[in-house]
Amino acid sequence: MKTETRAWEQLQRHASAQLRPGFADRVVRAARAGAEAVPSLFSIFALSAATAALCLLAVTLFNTTSRDTDESDFNLAGWQQIAADSEEFAVNL
Amino acid sequence: MESSQSTAPVELILRAQRGEPDAQRELIVAYQHRVAGFVYAIIGRSDSIEDIAQLIFIKMVRAIDRLQAPAQFESWLFRLARNTCIDHLRRQKLRRIFTPFAPEHENVPEPSGAVGSEELDALRHALDQLRPQDRALLALVQEGRSHAEIAVTLRSSVAAVKARLHRAREHLREHYQSPHEN
Numbered sequence: 001m002k003t004e005t006r007a008w009e010q011l012q013r014h015a016s017a018q019l020r021p022g023f024a025d026r027v028v029r030a031a032r033a034g035a036e037a038v039p040s041l042f043s044i045f046a047l048s049a050a051t052a053a054l055c056l057l058a059v060t061l062f063n064t065t066s067r068d069t070d071e072s073d074f075n076l077a078g079w080q081q082i083a084a085d086s087e088e089f090a091v092n093l
Numbered sequence: 094m095e096s097s098q099s100t101a102p103v104e105l106i107l108r109a110q111r112g113e114p115d116a117q118r119e120l121i122v123a124y125q126h127r128v129a130g131f132v133y134a135i136i137g138r139s140d141s142i143e144d145i146a147q148l149i150f151i152k153m154v155r156a157i158d159r160l161q162a163p164a165q166f167e168s169w170l171f172r173l174a175r176n177t178c179i180d181h182l183r184r185q186k187l188r189r190i191f192t193p194f195a196p197e198h199e200n201v202p203e204p205s206g207a208v209g210s211e212e213l214d215a216l217r218h219a220l221d222q223l224r225p226q227d228r229a230l231l232a233l234v235q236e237g238r239s240h241a242e243i244a245v246t247l248r249s250s251v252a253a254v255k256a257r258l259h260r261a262r263e264h265l266r267e268h269y270q271s272p273h274e275n
Contacts, residue, residue, distance in 0.1 A: 024121035
């Protein structure tokens with residue numbers, strides 16, 4: 001069992017040697033840099049709400065515009081029909 | 094791993110919880126070698142030790158303010174380390190499903206003798222045959238943790254820890270062949 005204990009000690013030493021000098025400084029820097037880069041919960045919600053509002057606006061606009069166009073086409077067709085009927089009526093007179 | 098480990102004073106942990114970078118740095122320096130050994134025992138690869146240790150300490154720095162009992166800092170830190178290592182191994186396993194590489198291409202084993210003595214190679218080989226959870230258990234024992242502390246770390250009962258430890262030791266003995274015995 002003594003060799004096993006020695007092996008565990010060697011494992012510990014070998015692992016420790018894999019950490020390059022300045023390890024702690026790098027970790028603290030990385031942790032702080034990452035924390036600043038992570039958006040707050042509020043900003044995530046604000047962005048989601050803004051995106052949802054934009055999407056809703058786009059859908060409403062598209063819907064309104066397409067409905068208006070359909071209505072205009074229908075009206076135009078109606079007027080064209082009236083104009084054609086009037087012309088035909090005038091010719092027959 | 095040495096069993097007589099120094100513990101960080103509660104004052105240092107409280108300062109780290111308040112976000113003092115010097116205290117956080119001191120804590121990392123105090124535990125970096127022990128965590129590195131712990132990581133190596135579970136992961137089994139030298140080239141991943143620093144990356145995983147860095148990940149563990151970044152998680153520690155970010156979450157330390159949520160630690161309610163500073164006296165249980167060590168149990169908390171080693172639970173964090175254990176979970177990070179096991180997550181890493183799971184992710185690696187999952188990645189292998191989606192990549193066309195065979196495991197032997199992605200996870201080239203370190204050649205024998207490349208990292209240390211025959212004794213260390215024998216131990217690494219034996220640990221490699223165990224489940225990561227059992228490797229973590231043995232590493233916690235080598236860390237000098239008592240059964241009660243391990244139970245807290247693993248959120249388990251002392252009896253369950255003893256039973257699992259017994260089985261893990263049996264498996265290790267089965268696979269550990271001391272070079273001096275050959």
